[in-house]
Amino acid sequence: MALPLTYNFRNLLVRRLSTSLTFFVVTVVVAVLCVLLSFAAGIRASLRASGWPQNVLVLKTGATAESTSIIYPDEAGRIVQTPGIATDSSGQLLLSPELCVQTSVPRIGPDGTPANVAIRGVDRVAFDVHPEVKLIEGRLFEDGAQEVIVGVQARDRYQNLHVGGEVMLGRSTNRVFKVVGVFEAAGGALESEIWSGRTMIADAHNFRFVSSIAVRLEDPARAEEAIRYIKGPAVRMNARTEVDYYDDLSTKTRQIVLLTSILIGIMSVGAIFAVANTMYASVDSRRREIAMLRTIGFSRRSIVTSFLVESLLITLTACLVGIAVSLSVDGSRQDFLSDTTWTVLAYELRVTPEIILSALGLSTLVGLFGGLAPAVRASRTRIIEALRKA
């Protein structure tokens, strides 16, 4: 049987200062880890909720995002022969030509700093191609009217985008569009956008093209075939499933995760040294006690275990506090500027179970690596020498 936990716990309290400092270091490491990863998780969750596997997004060859894609009407016409396109109840092909532009809207808050918000001009068919888009307040814009509906994230983060509010659009930002409805889109990226009639947006910007065409297929299994056709000689345009498109947009999250890993790696080495320092001090001041334990029959292994338990007590308790600190930002709303679309995507920070597991795993490793060498040193205490030094 191992030494009781009360023994380890009380020993930690004996060296309050060094234990507290080590505790603080591990808490900070865990909190930073959780908060940074929650950024990535929030962006990833928002983008993952966007797009359908049976939707193929068609862009101009060479374009990587809707904002840099220009498709003229004659080119758009070549899409209709794509195999596997779904139809609605009236037999109309589910092809949604969409025009993406941007406008600057001030954020809600005392600063009111402006953000680039994506404006999407769509036809009615867009609501069949993007069935996740659902009106939750007000009504749809009317054809030919200077009206918009706004995503729920956009309404909550930018000024004057509530129903009845107004937003300035157009090439010279001189046309007033009235907000008539609010929509949600299953938490996806579309919720950060403003939608209006495609012809109205095209007219306001004097554009005679569309940015993309969203093609809804009968079956996700036919996506490969459809993409091959669109990329082929008959159409010669770029095509990807929406899922892949939004996955590419989440490159930013991979950068965040990479930078977080480097930062946390460096901080963890510091935390390991802090734990080791505390535990070495503990071992050195308890040599006689360790010798006594060995004398009465505790094995080397039980001494190692006891000291590891002690270092894990510090790191895992600190981990719980670090997680609790990070949970205070869970659900808070942020936005990030996509370096692909140059529009702002609103998202919620998410401290997911995976992040909590990562924090627990990291704290366990810090506790084990920091505590192992001191624990082994403790177990190798020369019994007779230590007893004689009494």
Next chain:
Amino acid sequence: MSTVDIELRKVRKVYFKDRLEIPVLEGLDLTIAAGEFVVLMGPSGSGKSTLLHLIGGLDSATGGSVRVGDAHLEKMSERERTAWRSRHVGFIFQMYHLVPVLTAAQNVELPLLLFSMSSSQRKERVRTALEVVGLSDRADHRPNQLSGGQEQRVAIARAIVTDPDVILADEPTGDLDAKTSEEILELLNLLNSEFGKTILMVTHDPRAASHGQRTVHLDKGVLDREELNPARPRGAAAMVS
């Protein structure tokens, strides 16, 4: 109640320091009968503590044999000796070596954690041990809330709680005043006479030695002489070799 005899034959112990051979025990023969209370005396460096450590399995002899009951310690590995110690030997130190963060009862309970025993059984054993040393009312005190004598009593309770065959005491009164020393020595006498424990005690103090049944004098690693204490005749079980 279990007691065992102790037999050392031609025991040698040599330490090495800077490649120099430092002999501590040189061909020592000693037999201690089951239930005997033997006192080890001698000048510093005569090998008293080393002998105690060899009998307690804390160290291994360079040559010769050390038998405690059925255990031939010279044939056992360090791990085997550790396990054996927990069941057969109780140690009492000059500086008590109590764990400062644990209460008296928790200190006494420590050796029992190595046994398969329920918590209630452990508590009962601890209560009995503390009763024997007269500290039932100090069970929840921490070492820093006890006097030196009380701390040594707790250490004795820790040494007897597993009901060991042998008790090894290394200058148990070396850090205590005369009155408290007397109380501790009386307690050791009680463990020997009432509970039949075989006791081997190292001391420099002739008054402490007077509590043993036999005093063995060591000098330069060999047995110098032995004295029987007429005031404390050995029982039928205690036989000198």
